[in-house]
Amino acid sequence: MKNVEILSVGPLYPSSFDSMARDFTVHTLWQAKDRAALIAEVGGRIRGIQTNASAGADAALIAALPRLEIISSIGVGVDPIDMDTAKRRGIIVTNTPDLLNDCVADLALGLMLATVRRICLGDRFVRVGGWLKGPRPFAHKVGGMTMGILGYGKIGKAIAKRAEAFDMRIVYHGRLKQPGVAHKYYASLTEMARDCDVLMVICPGGEATRHLVSAEVLQALGPEGTLINVARGSVVDERALVKALAEGALGAAGLDVFDEEPRVPEALFGMDQVVLQPHVASATHETRRAMSDLAVDNLRAHFCGKPALTAVL
Ligand code: 8YV
Numbered sequence: 001m002k003n004v005e006i007l008s009v010g011p012l013y014p015s016s017f018d019s020m021a022r023d024f025t026v027h028t029l030w031q032a033k034d035r036a037a038l039i040a041e042v043g044g045r046i047r048g049i050q051t052n053a054s055a056g057a058d059a060a061l062i063a064a065l066p067r068l069e070i071i072s073s074i075g076v077g078v079d080p081i082d083m084d085t086a087k088r089r090g091i092i093v094t095n096t097p098d099l100l101n102d103c104v105a106d107l108a109l110g111l112m113l114a115t116v117r118r119i120c121l122g123d124r125f126v127r128v129g130g131w132l133k134g135p136r137p138f139a140h141k142v143g144g145m146t147m148g149i150l151g152y153g154k155i156g157k158a159i160a161k162r163a164e165a166f167d168m169r170i171v172y173h174g175r176l177k178q179p180g181v182a183h184k185y186y187a188s189l190t191e192m193a194r195d196c197d198v199l200m201v202i203c204p205g206g207e208a209t210r211h212l213v214s215a216e217v218l219q220a221l222g223p224e225g226t227l228i229n230v231a232r233g234s235v236v237d238e239r240a241l242v243k244a245l246a247e248g249a250l251g252a253a254g255l256d257v258f259d260e261e262p263r264v265p266e267a268l269f270g271m272d273q274v275v276l277q278p279h280v281a282s283a284t285h286e287t288r289r290a291m292s293d294l295a296v297d298n299l300r301a302h303f304c305g306k307p308a309l310t311a312v313l
Helices: 014-023 035-045 059-063 083-089 101-116 119-127 154-165 189-195 215-221 238-247 285-303
Strands: 005-008 025-028 046-052 070-074 092-094 146-150 169-173 184-186 198-201 226-229 252-255 274-276
Touching: 005 014, 005 035, 014 025, 014 285, 035 046, 046 285, 059 083, 070 285, 092 285, 101 119, 101 154, 101 198, 101 226, 101 252, 101 274, 101 285, 146 154, 146 189, 154 169, 154 198, 169 189, 184 189, 189 215, 215 226, 215 238, 238 252
Parallel strands: 005 025, 005 046, 046 070, 070 092, 146 169, 146 198, 169 184, 198 226, 226 252, 252 274
Antiparallel strands: none
8 A cells, every 4th residue: 555645744653653654655744844735745645544533534624635535533533524525526534433532521521520629720729839828718519519421422422431420410401302311401501500519511613612611601500610621612602701700700610622722812811710631632542542543454454455444424
C-alpha cells in the first residue's frame, strides 16, 4: 500500500503513526511549516485523510484533494468534518466509537467532583500556604444531588452508571424519551436545569446543538447549580456562561471543551468556582492508542478493498 498517499491532518498516537507510515506514504500537515505549499505539492495524489475530532477536515481541504476516497478520524464527534461535502463526493468517513466511553465518563466524573468539592482550589490553597493561616472554605456534598444529563447516549449512560455509585439521582434530556430507561425524561432542557444540581453536557456538537445551553438554561440551573461540559464548546453559549459565573447567577463550572480551542476566555482564569481542562477526556495512553490504531485499521481495510470498520458515512 506504499503507493497510497495519506495526509495526516492532526496528531496520532506515536506507535499508530509509525505503523501507518510503514504501510502508506504519509504527508504530515500538522507538522508542515507551510501548509498551503504542502497541499499544493501533494494534494493531487492524496487518497486518504487521517484526522481527529479537533482538526477535522473542512470543505476547502476536501476540495484541494480531488482523489480523496476516505477520511479516517480519531474521536467520536465528526462535527469538524464537512459531512455534506464528503457525502456529495462519495467520500467515506470513519470515526472511533465506543473505545473512549469509559475515559470520557471518568473525566466527566472527575471534573464534577473537582468542581463541586473545589479540589483544585484546595490544591492551590495548600501550595500557597493558605492552610497555615486558617481553614479552607467548605464545598458541597455530591451524594443526594441530581445530575441532569444532556445527551443520554452511550457516554451519557457510562456517566450515569458512575454517578449512581456516588448516590446521585439521574435525569436526562435529549430529542426523544428512550424506551426502557427508568430515569426521568425531560422534554424541556430548561425545566431539567431548574430541577437539577449538576447539568452534565455530553451531546454531539454541530449546528443542531449550537448554544443549546443558553443564558436561559444557565439561569435555570442557578446560583447553586454546576455545569460540566465534556461534549463541545459550541453546545454552550460561552459568553452567557462567563457572564452568569461572574455575576453569581450560576454556581460553578467544570469545562473540558471551549468554543475556540485552544483559546479559553481569560475571564475564567481568576474564578475559583471553575475547573478547566484542555480537551483531554479521551486523552489517556490506553484509549488514544486504541482509537489511533482503529483509525489506521480503517484506512488499511479500505485500501485493501474491504469495507471500512467503523464508517459513519
Ligand atoms: C478526540 C473528541 O479524541 O471523540 C471526540 O469527539 O472530542 C475527542 O475524544 C479529540 O478531539 C482528538 O483530537
